[in-house]
Amino acid sequence: MSYHSNLNFHNVNSENFQPGEYEGCSFSQCNFAGMNLQGFSFEDCSFTNCDLSNCKVPGVSFRGVTFESCKMLGIHFQSCNPFLIEFTFKNCQLDYCGFYNLQLKKTVFSSCRMLEADFTMANLTASSFVGSELSGAVFDQTVLEKADFREAQNYRIDPELNRIKGARFDLDGLPGLLGKYGIKIG
Template sequence: MSIKFIENSLFKSKNYSDRGLALGEYESCNFNECSFVSANLSSFTFSECYFENCDFSMALLKNTTFRDVRFKNCKLLGLRFDECNPFLLSFSFEESILDFSSFYGLKLKKTQFSSCKLEQVDFTETDLRNSIFDKCELSGAVFENTILENSDLRTAQNFTIDPELNRIRNAKFSATNIAGLLDRYNIIIE
């Protein structure tokens, strides 16, 4: 199967759930209102692409490459980002839903999550140094052996992070969400 190289293209209101997107390398492309529900995106490359109002729920990402990719107002339910190609992996998420997704063991330094819903997301052994969780919902998110040094969680809510199991040196928290660091102690904060 030949791999296409596509650059500077706009894909609008397309459904790639039934008929797949052509296997290829996509550079500086914009995807708007596209559906990739349960699509097989394995071995695709997306560089400097922008996805807005797209649905990737349950898509397959085995060896998928994301370099400087932005997701805005996207649905990314149950995705295994941990199966992506880790080389130069970088993306940002804005106003997106990533519930039940996994970032297990990835190096995601300086990743930005802005106004995202991240319920039940697995961040186990993830390197999130210098990352930002701005106005994010983190109910049930798993942080275990996670590196959160210098990360900003001041406006994040409903997280549970055990300081004894995670590296949080110089991470920023607010007085209103500090309880998420003390859950293991079963204390009452009023």
């Protein structure tokens, strides 16, 4: 397997992107949409303004990886290598992504759009969803203790099905917590 360290990749697409280990690399304006990333490993890498929509990620390692202003629709992250998995997402589109049963403590999802993302059984302790759009996102048996949902919009979280002790919410978010009870607020 090839090894790449501290390189900058700009405007690369799936045709000229080879499997291997990438450490400390940055990717900008790259188009990997629909690519099968099996055989890739990313450590301390950053992706900026990239399109990774519908990428296949079976066994892919993501350690200390930052995604900023990326389009990442329909990625099933639950199939990647869960060992030492660590992401940061800022201003990304993560619609229809799956994070089923992943250990994602302290993960940052800052100002992301995450329509119908699946967080079923994930551990998101102390994660941040500040400023994110969460319409249709699924939280079922999810650990959200100490998670931050301030300024997040349109989430529906059932306190009886999820662990939310110590989580932070705005007053505007109360309908997303109490909706199933038919309570009117305000």
